[in-house]
Amino acid sequence: MDKRLERILPRVQKPARYVGGEYNEIKKDKKDVELRVAFCFPDTYEIGMSNLGFRILYGIMNNMPGVWCERVFAPWGDMEEELRKADIPLYALESGDPIGDFDVVAFSVGYEMAYPAILNMLDLGGIPLHASQRTELAPLVIAGGTAMYNAEPLADFIDLALIGEGEDEVPELLELYRRAKREGWTKSRFLRAAADIQGVYVPSLYDVTYNDDGTVRAITPLDGAPAKVYKRVVHDMDKSYFPAKTIVPSTEVVHDRVTLELFRGCIRGCRFCQAGYVYRPVRCRSREQAFQYGVEACKDSGYQEMTLSSLSTSDYPGLVGLCDDLEQFCRESHVNLSLPSLRADNFSMDLMQRLQRGRKAGLTFAPEAGTQRLRDAINKNLTEEDLHQSLRTAFSGGWNAVKLYFMLGLPTETDEDVLAIAEMANHALHTWRESATNKNRGVRITVSTSWFVPKPFTAFQWEGQITREEYERRVKLLRNAITAKAVTYNWHDGDTSFLEAVLARGDRRLGKVLELAFRKGAHLDAWSEYFDLSRWEEAFAECGLDPAFYANRVRSQEEILPWSVISCYVSDKYLWHQRELAYQSVPTPDCRTQCSGCGANVVEGGECSRG
Amino acid sequence: MAKLRLLFRKEGRTVYISHLDLLRTFQRVFLREGLVLRHSQGFHPHPLLSFALPLPVGQSSDCELLDFEVDGQVDCAALPENLNRFMPEGIVAVDCWEAVRPIRELDALRCRVELIYDGGVTPETVQAVQDLFARQEIVIQKRTKRKAMADVDIRPLIRSLAFAAEGDALCIDATVAAQNPGLNPALLAVAVETCLPEHAPDFVRVQRLSLMDGQEMPFR
Numbered sequence: 118m119d120k121r122l123e124r125i126l127p128r129v130q131k132p133a134r135y136v137g138g139e140y141n142e143i144k145k146d147k148k149d150v151e152l153r154v155a156f157c158f159p160d161t162y163e164i165g166m167s168n169l170g171f172r173i174l175y176g177i178m179n180n181m182p183g184v185w186c187e188r189v190f191a192p193w194g195d196m197e198e199e200l201r202k203a204d205i206p207l208y209a210l211e212s213g214d215p216i217g218d219f220d221v222v223a224f225s226v227g228y229e230m231a232y233p234a235i236l237n238m239l240d241l242g243g244i245p246l247h248a249s250q251r252t253e254l255a256p257l258v259i260a261g262g263t264a265m266y267n268a269e270p271l272a273d274f275i276d277l278a279l280i281g282e283g284e285d286e287v288p289e290l291l292e293l294y295r296r297a298k299r300e301g302w303t304k305s306r307f308l309r310a311a312a313d314i315q316g317v318y319v320p321s322l323y324d325v326t327y328n329d330d331g332t333v334r335a336i337t338p339l340d341g342a343p344a345k346v347y348k349r350v351v352h353d354m355d356k357s358y359f360p361a362k363t364i365v366p367s368t369e370v371v372h373d374r375v376t377l378e379l380f381r382g383c384i385r386g387c388r389f390c391q392a393g394y395v396y397r398p399v400r401c402r403s404r405e406q407a408f409q410y411g412v413e414a415c416k417d418s419g420y421q422e423m424t425l426s427s428l429s430t431s432d433y434p435g436l437v438g439l440c441d442d443l444e445q446f447c448r449e450s451h452v453n454l455s456l457p458s459l460r461a462d463n464f465s466m467d468l469m470q471r472l473q474r475g476r477k478a479g480l481t482f483a484p485e486a487g488t489q490r491l492r493d494a495i496n497k498n499l500t501e502e503d504l505h506q507s508l509r510t511a512f513s514g515g516w517n518a519v520k521l522y523f524m525l526g527l528p529t530e531t532d533e534d535v536l537a538i539a540e541m542a543n544h545a546l547h548t549w550r551e552s553a554t555n556k557n558r559g560v561r562i563t564v565s566t567s568w569f570v571p572k573p574f575t576a577f578q579w580e581g582q583i584t585r586e587e588y589e590r591r592v593k594l595l596r597n598a599i600t601a602k603a604v605t606y607n608w609h610d611g612d613t614s615f616l617e618a619v620l621a622r623g624d625r626r627l628g629k630v631l632e633l634a635f636r637k638g639a640h641l642d643a644w645s646e647y648f649d650l651s652r653w654e655e656a657f658a659e660c661g662l663d664p665a666f667y668a669n670r671v672r673s674q675e676e677i678l679p680w681s682v683i684s685c686y687v688s689d690k691y692l693w694h695q696r697e698l699a700y701q702s703v704p705t706p707d708c709r710t711q712c713s714g715c716g717a718n719v720v721e722g723g724e725c726s727r728g
Numbered sequence: 729m730a731k732l733r734l735l736f737r738k739e740g741r742t743v744y745i746s747h748l749d750l751l752r753t754f755q756r757v758f759l760r761e762g763l764v765l766r767h768s769q770g771f772h773p774h775p776l777l778s779f780a781l782p783l784p785v786g787q788s789s790d791c792e793l794l795d796f797e798v799d800g801q802v803d804c805a806a807l808p809e810n811l812n813r814f815m816p817e818g819i820v821a822v823d824c825w826e827a828v829r830p831i832r833e834l835d836a837l838r839c840r841v842e843l844i845y846d847g848g849v850t851p852e853t854v855q856a857v858q859d860l861f862a863r864q865e866i867v868i869q870k871r872t873k874r875k876a877m878a879d880v881d882i883r884p885l886i887r888s889l890a891f892a893a894e895g896d897a898l899c900i901d902a903t904v905a906a907q908n909p910g911l912n913p914a915l916l917a918v919a920v921e922t923c924l925p926e927h928a929p930d931f932v933r934v935q936r937l938s939l940m941d942g943q944e945m946p947f948r
Contacts, residue, residue, distance in 0.1 A: 124931055126744060127786045133749060138741035138817035140756075365756060367742070367816050368749045419756025419814070451764075 119213055125199040133368035134162035135196060137188070137210030140365045141417075143175075144211055145185040152295050154178055154186040155209050155219040155242075155256075159226060159234035160643055162190040167372035169426065170262065171225050172360040174283050180358070184291055187211035187219075191234045191641060192241070200241060207241035216242035220255045221294060223287075224275075226262040229620035230613065230648075232270060232631055233639040235260070239274070246632065248276050248321060254297060254304045261287070265318075266348075266395055267573045267680035270620055272320035273628035276308060279316055280683055281348030281395075282381070284357050286316045312342045316349035323682060325625060331666055333624060333677040348395065348685045350720055354380065354402040361413040365420070374422035374455075375414040379407055379439075383428035384708040386715075387485070388496045388576035388699050389527065392428055394692070395574050395685040397717035398725030399708060404435035408442045415452050422453045430456055431465040432709075440468060461499055461507040470514050479518035479561075480511050486527060487537030493702040494529050496695075501541065505548050513552040518561040519545060525591045525608075526569040526583040528699060535591050538564060539598035546601055564599065565607045566592065568614035572621050573680045574687065576695035579672040582618040584665075585611050612650040616642075618668035624679035627667070630656045688716040731797050732804065733827035733948070734811075739788040742818030747782045753816060754794060760814035761807075766797040780831050780939070784912055789936035793834075795827050825948065834906050835942040836887055839913040841900040843920060843929035849893040853927045857898060860923050861889050861916075868915060868922045882919060885911035898929070906939065 126132040156175060158165030165171055165188070178186035187209035192200060200207065206215035216222055222244065224235050236246055239258065245251050248258065260271060261279035268278035279286050290311060297307040312319045322342035326334040338344050351357040359378065366373070382399035383392065402410075411423055423443070427433060440454070447454045454472050459465045461482045469480075484504060485497045492499060508519065523538050542564050549560045568588050571580040583591075592608045599606045620627065633656035641647040657664050672678065674693055681689075691714065698705060705713050708725070712718070718725040738745075745753065755775050758765055765775035780793035808821035815821070845853065860866065866883045887903040904911040917932040939947040 131746075132744040132785065133746065136741040136744050140753075140760075140814065140816045142817070365816075367745045367753050369752070417760065419759035421755075421759070450759075451767075 119205065119208075121203050121205050122213075125196075125203055125205075129196045129199055130193060131368060134190070135192065135210075137213075139367050141362060142211060142364055143179045143186075145179075147185075147212075149183065150185040151183045152185075152221070152291060152298065153214075153219045154184065154221045154223055154291070155189050155216040156186050157189040157216070157222060157224045157235075157238055158191070159224055159231035159238060160191055160641075161193060162366075162368075163370040164643075165190045165225075166364070166366050166370045168225065168227070169360075169376050169378060170227075170283070172363045173358060174225070174287055176360045176363065177284060177287060177358050178291065181288055181291060183295070185211075187214075189216055189238065191238055194641065194647060197237070197241065197640065206243045207238055217244050217256060220257065220298065221291070222256045222258045224258075224260040224262075226260050226264040226271075228643065229264055229270075229617050230643040231264070232620060233635050233642045235271065236274065236632065236635040237640040240635075246274055248274060251276070252304060254294075254302065254307055257294065257304075257307075259290070263392065263395065264621075266391070266683055266685065267622065268318060268320060268683075269625045269679045270623040270627040270631055272625035273632070275320065276304075277311055278318045278320070279349075280318055280346055281316050281685070282350050284351050286314065286349040289314050290317060309340055309342070315347055318346045318683060320625065325679070327624075327626075332672075333679055333681075336677065336679075336682055338682075344682070345684050346682055348683070350396075351381065351400065352721070354400050355406050359402075359410045361410050362417045363414070365418045372424070373420075374424055375411065375418060375420045376424055376426045377407060377411045377414065378402065379425055379427045379430060379433045379436075381427070384432050385429055385498060386496055386695075386705055386707060386713070388494075388695050389485075389524070389569065389572070391572040391575050393575075394687050394715075396428065397685070397687060397708075397715060398721055400721075401434060404439045404442075407435075407439055408446075411443055412446055415446075415450065421451055422455065423447070424455045424457055426457065429460060431460045431462070431468070432707075437468065440472065444472065461504045466507045466510040470510065479520055479563075480516055481520040481522065482507065483522040484541065485522065485524055486530070486534060487523065487539075487541055488534045490702050491527060491530060491534045493704045494699045495527055496699070496704050498704060498707065501544070504541075505544065508545055508548045509552045512549045512560070513554055515554055517549075517553065517555075517558050518563075520563045520565060521545065523564065523566045524569040525566045525595070526588055528577055528580050528696075529702070530583075530591075532591075532594060535595050536598050538566070538595055539600075542599060542604045543601060546603055549603075560603050562601075562604045563607065564595075564604060565609075566595065567609040568611055570614055570618045570621060573678065574685050574692070576692050576699055578622070578678065578692065579674070579676075579696065581669040581671040582615070584669055585615060588614075610645065613642075613645070613648060615664070615668055616650060616653055619664045620667075622679070623667050626660075626662060629660045630662060633659055686715075686717045686720055691715045731795055731827040732802065732807075733825055734794040734796065734808070734821055735823040735948075736792050736794065736808075737788075737790050737820045737822060738783060738792055738818065739790075739820070740818035742816055743786055743788045745816075745819075746785050747779070750779070750783075750819075751777060753819070754796075757811055757814045757819075758796070758798075761810050763798055763802065764800075766799055780834060781837065781906060781910065783936065784914065784934075787914070787934040787936065791837075791936050791938045793831075793939065795831070829941075829948065832908075833941050834939055834947045836903050836940040836944070837906040837910070837913070838901070838903045838937045838940065840935045840937055841902055841913050841916050842897040842933040842935075843900070843917055844897050844931040844933065846896060846930045848896050849898045851893075854891060854893050854898060856924050856927050857900075857920055858891055860920065861886070866919050866923065868919050870915070882911055882915055885909065886916075897933075903940070 265278040380401040637652040767773040804824040885905040890901040
């Protein structure tokens with residue numbers, strides 16, 4: 118280990134996250150390696166090591182002969198300070214080598230608030246921030262992940278973005294890079310060739326002009342770059358890689374368990390949900406294979422907890438059968454099986470009760486909105502009766518803590534909708550009184566609200582986020598309406614949600630703001646310990662840009678959206694139609710009941726949602 | 729099967745794994761090997777695993793002991809090698825036997841404390857440190873369990889010391905009390921920093937070497 122590192126580690130919190138060496142870490146002999154990837158997660162080790170996508174791609178890249186992919190995470194503030202003071206560049210955990218020495222520096226970007234961490238990690242690695250300052254082929258800075266459906270705020274900094282799922286796309290790109298390196302290509306030749314790989318978006322190959330009002334006038338492809346960049350997806354989940362043998366962190370991480378992915382995509386089509394649209398169509402792993410992977414992963418890791426994961430796990434077609442199989446294995450090997458993201462329906466509750474052994478932790482449901490009208494508007498297919506039936510089952514089964522999640526500021530929301538949230542909580546309390554088996558233990562009902570952030574590639578991509586004053590008024594309205602002592606109300610801090618709304622639908626002019634905010638100290642803004650909106654407000658003012666233009670403005674149907682070069686196959690026409698249905702409070706049936714013609718079926722040759 | 733005792737080393741990058749994380753790691757290592765640990769019988773059953781002397785984060789060791797109980801028969805001789813296939817880098821199982829002696833008979837810990845001076849070790853420093861530990865009483869401040877600072881005399885907890893200058897390090901071969909109360913060998917360096925600020929080292933490395941009973945024989 119680097120002697121300088123040995124000096125600083127005793128002084129930082131949780132040093133185990135900065136040293137690597139975990140079980141199943143992949144080490145390669147440098148003389149057999151011709152392409153080195155520094156795979157960066159722009160958040161802490163505990164968050165990054167909990168990310169299944171990160172593990173999948175780590176496995177896929179390292180399965181390529183001659184390629185060595187190593188992990189890099191954002192240091193916590195104390196470690197960052199020590200690294201800077203000791204002049205140690207940010208390094209990869211496997212080899213300890215500085216990230217500036219790698220061929221490719223790849224970021225996995227799941228959420229907008231991670232953008233400052235990307236700049237900070239490049240800076241800590243001594244890598245010039247701007248793509249234009251990096252004239253050589255190496256290090257090539259690339260980014261992928263859900264947030265990259267709109268990569269525009271990062272356009273100045275990254276060389277290219279990978280749109281969609283990386284399983285096939287990443288190896289293709291790395292093979293091209295390997296060839297470019299062998300043959301001594303220039304960076305620009307490589308980028309132009311990379312743009313021909315489906316899913317690769319090279320921001321520098323697109324010229325963006327603006328109207329006087331600040332909206333986009335035109336996006337012009339340069340040098341023959343494709344006019345549309347279509348996402349990539351995995352077609353057959355049974356043939357796709359699953360990290361059954363994967364790194365087991367030696368220190369506790371957020372999701373410290375086996376995560377068994379059952380399917381990609383979601384049949385529900387909630388109109389606010391970006392994942393619900395961009396991960397279409399639904400693709401299921403077979404029940405047999407899911408079972409086999411689950412068992413293999415438990416045995417290899419020694420984990421005693423397994424969770425079934427997907428966007429809406431209770432919609433997995435073979436769920437009961439799979440749980441039957443897993444339950445037996447889990448009982449024999451003392452593994453706890455858990456089901457997250459449950460829908461509040463009878464089917465899920467039966468399953469939940471069956472799987473629950475011993476401790477009965479809290480249950481969480483996400484009705485998202487207080488009235489049926491608004492739930493229809495956002496296409497959240499859940500009735501109040503479903504919820505109360507589920508609560509009755511839960512309370513009579515011995516649960517005594519329930520969390521209910523809602524959003525404030527959804528399009529068409531009125532005060533009536535807000536107040537209905539309080540009624541819902543009261544109703545839940547009433548249900549508890551009626552059905553609880555042991556009232557002496559009391560009950561805890563927690564209502565949490567977040568501030569709705571409109572996202573690209575959703576039916577609400579044209580909407581304005583409600584203003585901060587209005588958001589705060591609605592929070593107060595709800596707070597005053599919640600009177601029962603057993604009901605706790607939590608609401609999201611507004612600063613983060615506002616900035617998220619700005620960055621989510623930003624254009625590339627935000628690059629300047631991002632850089633300035635970073636220079637002012639925005640380094641790990643996904644953490645409230647470090648986030649400070651005032652830095653951003655200053656940065657906006659200095660750049661002459663108005664954050665409300667991005668967050669609160671309603672876009673017209675004709676407006677050219679900054680991310681319009683990208684396509685997730687779901688057509689804008691479809692999204693706009695969904696928006697109109699929202700304003701009429703007309704729900705859309707789920708994909709399994711009836712195809713609504715979103716356009717994503719072309720991925721599967723016209724036939725999707727086999728599940 | 730009766731209680732078993734595993735001797736293992738903890739070195740390299742793994743020295744930063746904390747006590748609780750190490751406990752979790754071992755639970756998983758046993759499961760990877762297919763060994764089912766015996767669990768406590770309480771309302772929240774937990775596997776019966778315990779370390780003889782928790783090792784402070786950052787210190788390496790050649791002599792860690794882990795007591796555990798399993799259902800069924802175990803081939804003690806083969807176990808260390810089998811477990812090593814499933815360990816994180818830097819944890820190495822060395823030996824395993826049936827735990828006969830109670831941990832309370834563990835009396836002393838032999839260890840190596842390296843006081844590192846980037847500018848090299850001067851004879852004056854060696855002399856000053858030797859003189860310091862020749863005192864009848866060495867009082868330093870130590871954080872108590874209630875988080876307050878208290879004065880403690882560490883001298884009675886030191887059994888023997890030998891000093892040697894090796895390159896840029898002043899190495900102390902120390903034998904200290906292991907428990908009830910024990911002395912964290914890192915406090916020897918704290919004593920130097922407290923009592924001899926002009927000879928404070930730039931860095932300190934601590935390594936546990938072996939465990940002994942009250943008769944100064946190896947403890948197993």
